[in-house]
Amino acid sequence: MTTAKICGLSTPETVAAALTGGASHVGFVFFPPSPRHLSFDRARTLAEPVPEHVGKVGVFVDPDDSLLAEAIGAGRLDVLQLHKTPPERIAAIRARHGLDIWAAIAVRTRADLDVAARHRELADRILYDAKTPEGATLPGGMGVRFDWTLLDGYRHPLPWALSGGLDAGNVHDAIRQTRAPIVDVSSGVESAPGVKDVSRIAAFLAAVAKA
Numbered sequence: 768m769t770t771a772k773i774c775g776l777s778t779p780e781t782v783a784a785a786l787t788g789g790a791s792h793v794g795f796v797f798f799p800p801s802p803r804h805l806s807f808d809r810a811r812t813l814a815e816p817v818p819e820h821v822g823k824v825g826v827f828v829d830p831d832d833s834l835l836a837e838a839i840g841a842g843r844l845d846v847l848q849l850h851k852t853p854p855e856r857i858a859a860i861r862a863r864h865g866l867d868i869w870a871a872i873a874v875r876t877r878a879d880l881d882v883a884a885r886h887r888e889l890a891d892r893i894l895y896d897a898k899t900p901e902g903a904t905l906p907g908g909m910g911v912r913f914d915w916t917l918l919d920g921y922r923h924p925l926p927w928a929l930s931g932g933l934d935a936g937n938v939h940d941a942i943r944q945t946r947a948p949i950v951d952v953s954s955g956v957e958s959a960p961g962v963k964d965v966s967r968i969a970a971f972l973a974a975v976a977k978a
């Protein structure tokens with residue numbers, strides 16, 4: 768069965784929608800250029816109602832130790848999702864914080880998948896995400912999708928998850944085609960950048976449950 772992470776939540780109402788709809792994970796972004804960036808106080812409030820069985824994922828872009836320590840404490844994080852973070856830094860973060868690590872791999876071509884294999888001993892899960900355009904402010908959360916057929920026949924080095932441009936209209940096909948164990952969405956359940964929409968969250972989670 769495929770489960771779902773709803774990422775970039777920033778209000779109690781949308782966290783509640785994710786929990787009611789059966790999300791396995793909720794994502795909190797700690798990256799100031801993002802419209803989904805959270806203060807530590809806001810993260811503390813949002814994490815409060817999340818039950819034990821739902822994973823709280825912090826999303827970071829090559830974070831330093833003080834950001835990680837504050838965010839982990841405020842958001843009571845279970846998982847660190849790391850974008851654009853060099854492998855040796857991932858290893859150091861994992862050793863220091865002892866939390867599950869999801870290494871985000873930016874994918875546009877088959878060659879990009881080679882990066883995933885380098886994380887075999889370093890991460891707990893690979894998150895295949897679409898590569899955003901050259902010069903983009905964000906390495907994710909832009910609704911960009913990659914060619915899912917690149918994963919056909921690919922021997923995954925680790926447990927994995929799929930993200931990039933998913934929404935309620937395409938997630939069924941994404942799951943059927945890739946057999947992703949976890950699907951991850953951000954902009955596909957928004958009405959504007961950074962503005963999550965409870966009905967889109969419900970529709971996405973219903974589509975995942977049906978797939």
Ligand SMILES: O=C(O)c1ccccc1N[C@@H]1O[C@H](COP(=O)(O)O)[C@@H](O)[C@H]1O
Nearest residue numbers: 774801907908909910930931932953954
């Ligand atoms: O969402 C963000 O603002 C963000 C910022 C920095 C790194 C990653 C970010 N989002 C991640 O991007 C993917 C895909 O998003 P989308 O569904 O295509 O909008 C998702 O894993 C988010 O966690």
